[in-house]
Amino acid sequence: MSEAWIIDACRTPRGIGKKGKGALADEHPQHLGATVLKAIAERNSLDTAEVDDVIFGTSAQRGQQGGDLARMAALEAGYDVLSSGVTLDRFCGSGITSVQFAAANIMSGIGDLVIGGGCEMMSTYGQEKQSPFIDSDNLVLRDMHPQPHQGVCADAIATLEGIDRAAVDQLALVSQERAAHAIANGHFDKSLVPVYRNDGSLALDREEFPRPGTTLEGLSELKPSFEALADYPLDEAGTTFRSLVLKKFPGLAINHIHHAGNSSGVVDGAAAVLLASPDYARAHGLKPRARVVAMANIGDDPTLMLNAPVPAANKVLAKAGMQVSDIDLFEINEAFAVVAEKFIRDLNLDRDKVNVNGGAMALGHPIGATGSILIGTMVDELERQDKQFGLVTMCAAGGMAPAIIIERIQG
Secondary structure: OOOOEEEEEEEOOOEEOOOOOOOOOOOOHHHHHHHHHHHHHHHOOOOHHHOOEEEEEOOOOOHHHOOOHHHHHHHHOOOOOOOEEEEEOEOEOHHHHHHHHHHHHHHOOOOOEEEEEEEEEHHHOOOOOOOOOOOOOOHHHHHHOOOOOHHHHHHHHHHHHOOOHHHHHHHHHHHHHHHHHHHHOOOOOOOEOOEEOOOOOEEEOOOOOOOOOOOHHHHHOOOOOOHHHHOOOOOOOOOOHHHHHHHHOOOOOOOOOOOHHHEOOOEEEEEEEEEEOHHHHHHOOOOOOEEEEEEEEEEOOOOOOOOOHHHHHHHHHHHHOOOHHHOOEEEEOOOEHHHHHHHHHHOOOOHHHEOOOOOHHHHOOOOOOHHHHHHHHHHHHHHHHOOOEEEEEOOEOOOEEEEEEEEEOOO
C-alpha cells in the first residue's frame, strides 16, 4: 500500500458570512472553490489532466452550493475535463473527511494525484429550508436519537462537565490573542490566497472575522445565545431543543454559557490540499511537505453531538501506535469553546500545543472547508516550529468526529 504525501495546501481568507457585511458574500461558491483549485494547480505546475479526482466537503448542498461543487469549481478553475470531482457531507467534519478520502484513494492505488478540500458559503444559508436532524416530518429518527441545536448541546455538555462561563470566556480570549499574533507575524501567509472578483478586482486578501480588541470584560457582558433558542417551539406539539435534551438527560438544568464571543464565527471560505503518491511525486518533481500517518472516524452520542473528538483522537492514536505525548501540535476545531476545553482537559494536553494560531472562535468556521484549512495550518505550523507530528480533529453534527495524524517530511 502506498503512502499518501501532502504536497501543498492553500485557502482563501475567511469573510464574514452575511450578505451586505462580508467581502465574499456576493461571490458564487464555485468561484471560491475555483480560486483555491486554480492556486494549488499554479503553485505546483500541475498538469490538471493528471488530477485523478477533486474531493470537496460541503455541508449545505443546496441552492448555489448544490450540484457537485467540486466538479463545477474545477471546471471554472480551468482544469482539464479529464479531472473528475465529487462532493461529500459529514457536516462540520467534511473538510477532514475529504482529505481522508483523497489519501485513501492514493493509498489504495485508485489514484496518484488527488485534491481534498472544501468550500462553505455560510452567507448563502437561509436560501432554502434546512431540516437535517430536527425535522418534525421524521419523528422516527427524532424519537430514536433526539438531536438538538448544536449551541444547546454545547451548553448541555458544559453543564454535565462542570465547565463554567469563566473557563470558556478565557479560552475565547486566548483564541483571539493567538489569531491576532499569527496574523501580525505572517503565520498564515504561506497558505493564504486572495480572492478576486470575475472583473479582476480584489474581493478579499485578509481575515475578515477576527476581533483583536476582545477583552474578558467585553466577553463577560455578552448574553448567552442559546437560552431563548432552547425553548423555541419546533412543532405544534411544543417540542423544543431543551425537551429533546431532557428526553436523554432527564432533570438536567442547562447552564447557558455560550455566546457569540465563545462560539465559532459564521464565515465564507474555501481550501484545497494536494496529495500525491510517492512514485508520482518523485516522477514529477513534487516536493512533499508531510505524509498521512493514520486516519480514523468515530461516532458518539447524537444528542450531545459534540463529544466525539476525544474518542476520535484516541482511535487515530491507537491506529498509529502512538501516545498523546508523541504529538507535537493539536488542532481541535473551536465549534464552541466547550469542545476545545473538554478536549484539552480529557487528554490532559499542554495548552501551548493546542490551536497555537487561534481557532474558529476568532477566525470563523466555514463548515465544509474548516477541516482542510486546519490540515493546511498544521502543515505550515509544523514547518514553522520545526516539529514532527500533528493531530487534527473536530466535532460534527450527528455526534461524529474524523481525525488525522500527519508527519512533517523534512528536507
